[in-house]
Amino acid sequence: MPGTGTQKYEQQRQTAIRAAASVFAQKGFHGACTKDIAEQMGIKQGSLYYYFKSKEEALSEVCLYGIQDYVEHMASIADSEQSFEAKLIATVTSHLSSYRERNEALKVYNDERLYLPKIRRRRLKKLGSDYRQRLESIFEKGKESGAVRQSVDCHFAAQAVIGMCNAWGDLIVRDSDLDLFMVIQKCTDLLINGFIKKDLTR
Amino acid sequence: MPGTGTQKYEQQRQTAIRAAASVFAQKGFHGACTKDIAEQMGIKQGSLYYYFKSKEEALSEVCLYGIQDYVEHMASIADSEQSFEAKLIATVTSHLSSYRERNEALKVYNDERLYLPKIRRRRLKKLGSDYRQRLESIFEKGKESGAVRQSVDCHFAAQAVIGMCNAWGDLIVRDSDLDLFMVIQKCTDLLINGFIKKDLTR
Amino acid sequence: MPGTGTQKYEQQRQTAIRAAASVFAQKGFHGACTKDIAEQMGIKQGSLYYYFKSKEEALSEVCLYGIQDYVEHMASIADSEQSFEAKLIATVTSHLSSYRERNEALKVYNDERLYLPKIRRRRLKKLGSDYRQRLESIFEKGKESGAVRQSVDCHFAAQAVIGMCNAWGDLIVRDSDLDLFMVIQKCTDLLINGFIKKDLTR
Amino acid sequence: MPGTGTQKYEQQRQTAIRAAASVFAQKGFHGACTKDIAEQMGIKQGSLYYYFKSKEEALSEVCLYGIQDYVEHMASIADSEQSFEAKLIATVTSHLSSYRERNEALKVYNDERLYLPKIRRRRLKKLGSDYRQRLESIFEKGKESGAVRQSVDCHFAAQAVIGMCNAWGDLIVRDSDLDLFMVIQKCTDLLINGFIKKDLTR
DNA sequence: AATGAATGAGAGTTCATTCAT
DNA sequence: TATGAATGAACTCTCATTCAT
Numbered sequence: 001m002p003g004t005g006t007q008k009y010e011q012q013r014q015t016a017i018r019a020a021a022s023v024f025a026q027k028g029f030h031g032a033c034t035k036d037i038a039e040q041m042g043i044k045q046g047s048l049y050y051y052f053k054s055k056e057e058a059l060s061e062v063c064l065y066g067i068q069d070y071v072e073h074m075a076s077i078a079d080s081e082q083s084f085e086a087k088l089i090a091t092v093t094s095h096l097s098s099y100r101e102r103n104e105a106l107k108v109y110n111d112e113r114l115y116l117p118k119i120r121r122r123r124l125k126k127l128g129s130d131y132r133q134r135l136e137s138i139f140e141k142g143k144e145s146g147a148v149r150q151s152v153d154c155h156f157a158a159q160a161v162i163g164m165c166n167a168w169g170d171l172i173v174r175d176s177d178l179d180l181f182m183v184i185q186k187c188t189d190l191l192i193n194g195f196i197k198k199d200l201t202r
Numbered sequence: 203m204p205g206t207g208t209q210k211y212e213q214q215r216q217t218a219i220r221a222a223a224s225v226f227a228q229k230g231f232h233g234a235c236t237k238d239i240a241e242q243m244g245i246k247q248g249s250l251y252y253y254f255k256s257k258e259e260a261l262s263e264v265c266l267y268g269i270q271d272y273v274e275h276m277a278s279i280a281d282s283e284q285s286f287e288a289k290l291i292a293t294v295t296s297h298l299s300s301y302r303e304r305n306e307a308l309k310v311y312n313d314e315r316l317y318l319p320k321i322r323r324r325r326l327k328k329l330g331s332d333y334r335q336r337l338e339s340i341f342e343k344g345k346e347s348g349a350v351r352q353s354v355d356c357h358f359a360a361q362a363v364i365g366m367c368n369a370w371g372d373l374i375v376r377d378s379d380l381d382l383f384m385v386i387q388k389c390t391d392l393l394i395n396g397f398i399k400k401d402l403t404r
Numbered sequence: 405m406p407g408t409g410t411q412k413y414e415q416q417r418q419t420a421i422r423a424a425a426s427v428f429a430q431k432g433f434h435g436a437c438t439k440d441i442a443e444q445m446g447i448k449q450g451s452l453y454y455y456f457k458s459k460e461e462a463l464s465e466v467c468l469y470g471i472q473d474y475v476e477h478m479a480s481i482a483d484s485e486q487s488f489e490a491k492l493i494a495t496v497t498s499h500l501s502s503y504r505e506r507n508e509a510l511k512v513y514n515d516e517r518l519y520l521p522k523i524r525r526r527r528l529k530k531l532g533s534d535y536r537q538r539l540e541s542i543f544e545k546g547k548e549s550g551a552v553r554q555s556v557d558c559h560f561a562a563q564a565v566i567g568m569c570n571a572w573g574d575l576i577v578r579d580s581d582l583d584l585f586m587v588i589q590k591c592t593d594l595l596i597n598g599f600i601k602k603d604l605t606r
Numbered sequence: 607m608p609g610t611g612t613q614k615y616e617q618q619r620q621t622a623i624r625a626a627a628s629v630f631a632q633k634g635f636h637g638a639c640t641k642d643i644a645e646q647m648g649i650k651q652g653s654l655y656y657y658f659k660s661k662e663e664a665l666s667e668v669c670l671y672g673i674q675d676y677v678e679h680m681a682s683i684a685d686s687e688q689s690f691e692a693k694l695i696a697t698v699t700s701h702l703s704s705y706r707e708r709n710e711a712l713k714v715y716n717d718e719r720l721y722l723p724k725i726r727r728r729r730l731k732k733l734g735s736d737y738r739q740r741l742e743s744i745f746e747k748g749k750e751s752g753a754v755r756q757s758v759d760c761h762f763a764a765q766a767v768i769g770m771c772n773a774w775g776d777l778i779v780r781d782s783d784l785d786l787f788m789v790i791q792k793c794t795d796l797l798i799n800g801f802i803k804k805d806l807t808r
Numbered sequence: 809a810a811t812g813a814a815t816g817a818g819a820g821t822t823c824a825t826t827c828a829t
Numbered sequence: 830t831a832t833g834a835a836t837g838a839a840c841t842c843t844c845a846t847t848c849a850t
Contacts, residue, residue: 027232027317028230028231028232028317029230029232029233030229030230030231030232030233031230031231031232031317084398085398111313115230115233146399147398147399148398148399149395149398149399151391153388156385156388157392159369159370159373160366160369160370160388160389160392162369163365163366163368163369163370163373164362164365164366164369166365166369167361167362167364167365167366167368167369168361168362168365170365171361171365183358186355186358186362187362189353190359190362190393190396191392191396192396192398193351193395193396193398194392194393194394194395194396196287196349196350196351196394196395197348197349197350197351
């Protein structure tokens with residue numbers, strides 16, 4: 001409400017969001033304090049409230065920032081005309097890459113969003129379930145096209161992909177030496193082939 | 203200071219650990235307060251310190267309680283003489299069942315253990331990597347026996363199994379209506395077969 | 405909620421209410437700080453919250469304490485079988501004496517109660533209008549008995565008595581040297597006779 | 607610093623004073639914030655300091671504005687050549703009308719002036735006691751002329767008139783539907799005649 | 809074995825005020 | 830004449846922790 005959308009204001013607000021993301025990711029929402037966030041961006045504690053009405057709003061903004069364009073990305077993947085396998089690879093790539101780029105914000109979305117009051121969570125919830133549904137529909141089309149086994153439960157499958165990506169995302173954020181592309185490749189391999197060798201001679 | 207090992211004392215301490223687990227799981231370590239824990243077990247805030255020297259110690263105990271015998275369980279699985287598939291199923295079953303039994307404690311271990319100071323985390327870390335190593339060795343033996351594809355990275359595989367189990371564990375704890383056995387079955391199916399239909403005619 | 409109604413607890417709570425009354429009376433609700441209140445009763449700031457859930461609750465309690473038994477007193481005056489004049493004197497005496505006894509609490513009720521949120525004000529409002537209505541009924545009976553002039557508007561009269569008593573109450577609280585009985589006597593004289601000399605010879 | 611007497615400046619300063627009066631009246635000095643005042647006059651918080659050196663100065667100006675010409679008005683009443691009754695009516699009329707016109711400023715003077723430091727209060731105090739003394743002298747002349755009963759204490763009487771007017775003033779400000787002229791008439795009737803019926807036949 | 813009472817440190821938040829622009 | 834941005838002090842409130850009883 002304060003800055004009339006000045007350039008400087010919006011710019012600083014972005015800085016604030018990223019600073020908050022970083023601090024929340026490291027210490028958790030309740031473990032973090034606004035002073036840390038302020039210091040991270042080089043202003044004093046009180047000044048933070050020029051950009052956020054409350055610590056909670058900060059969390060809310062961070063979460064939104066964390067998933068927003070990765071949800072959008074999913075939309076374009078789901079709508080594209082590729083094979084199931086290509087879409088799955090694209091999804092995993094997009095999901096895990098987000099962890100490297102948006103870095104801490106996505107982690108915060110995963111780990112801390114539940115601390116937001118229901119009202120604040122609504123928009124996030126919508127985005128989250130959009131994402132899952134789009135992923136589900138990819139699996140459904142995969143079954144139709146014969147690429148995916150008929151016994152696969154699409155809802156379960158979507159959840160599983162998301163779950164695994166998030167688990168690896170955590171590791172990626174925590175250990176910046178991890179080779180992102182290797183993780184992507186191995187994850188998709190697992191999802192596509194499983195671990196077991198198929199006996200193709202019989 | 204404590205009633206050194208009275209039966210009642212040890213009994214109450216267990217209650218305290220479970221109460222702490224429940225509260226930490228719901229509100230996170232920093233979001234929870236000792237009063238909540240005390241109330242959960244029907245005593246007053248101050249009395250809690252008869253069972254824990256500090257809130258931190260409570261977290262430590264909860265984490266330990268959360269993984270302890272699920273790690274032990276893994277040991278017996280790894281040492282057993284079963285096929286790779288059987289071991290994998292046993293692992294997933296054990297891991298996910300733990301979430302139902304020990305319930306919140308395991309979730310707390312996963313989500314909150316990082317808030318412990320390093321010294322307190324040592325024992326936990328050891329247990330955790332024991333677990334992962336045993337799981338890795340299962341995969342290695344699987345490769346030797348020809349059950350697992352040669353291209354599989356055992357370290358990655360173990361991490362992936364753990365990650366997926368934890369992701370589902372979270373959902374299991376949050377939604378007590380989820381059918382545990384269905385989840386177990388679908389997870390193992392995914393891990394074994396992947397999602398893709400193999401063309402066995404060629 | 406904390407003390408189970410222990411004697412010590414209730415006693416300290418009374419001390420707290422009186423301390424709050426004193427501080428609010430002097431600095432106003434918003435101008436006062438909880439530290440002042442705590443210091444006044446010889447405890448530390450944080451400890452105050454053992455007795456009040458919030459500063460607002462403190463104000464609420466002070467207001468209640470301020471009028472409670474002066475409203476009750478009014479009930480017994482209104483129900484008594486005295487002449488109008490006697491009742492009026494009793495009312496003024498009770499009202500102004502309250503300022504000396506309950507001292508600051510009544511002043512706080514008058515000056516600060518409007519800062520309470522509506523929900524908290526309900527009970528107070530009820531008590532306040534009970535008081536006014538009882539006073540009105542005294543005037544009505546006075547008119548019936550012929551003691552009070554027919555042209556007097558009872559609602560207005562009650563309001564006026566209350567207003568004047570409060571105005572003097574303020575002065576009484578501020579200046580402890582003021583002779584209470586003189587004020588009472590002069591107020592009732594004014595209310596009964598007005599300032600004008602009646603020409604009784606015509 | 608100020609635009610020393612530009613027309614626009616003086617005009618805006620008046621607006622500022624009235625805005626401050628309005629906000630202080632509603633929320634009290636300590637409960638109000640400079641942002642509220644600024645918003646009320648359609649400027650931004652920081653800009654307020656172009657018109658006031660401090661919040662305290664704002665209060666000071668509001669108080670002055672609140673009583674200034676109502677005190678002057680009293681001077682002309684006291685000096686006029688009317689009967690006691692006429693002067694009393696004029697006083698009450700002037701006092702209560704001020705509440706309608708200057709509205710919140712007078713209320714602020716009454717309720718908040720004590721929060722000013724002594725130095726700032728000096729001028730106000732002088733004006734206030736001028737007012738009371740003039741009113742006292744009206745009563746004294748009333749006694750000399752035989753209009754007022756000899757038993758009346760002039761100091762007390764002045765205080766009582768002021769107190770009652772302020773009490774009603776509060777109600778007038780709070781409830782804008784109140785009929786001002788009715789209140790004036792009933793107040794003067796009370797002050798002149800009291801509530802009691804005089805038995806003129808004996 | 810448990811509690812009531814207190815504490816002190818620290819948190820989030822508000823706000824009067826300043827100042828370059 | 831007015832604003833955007835920032836500050837720092839103060840304030841309310843929470844909470845882990847202690848200890849006499």
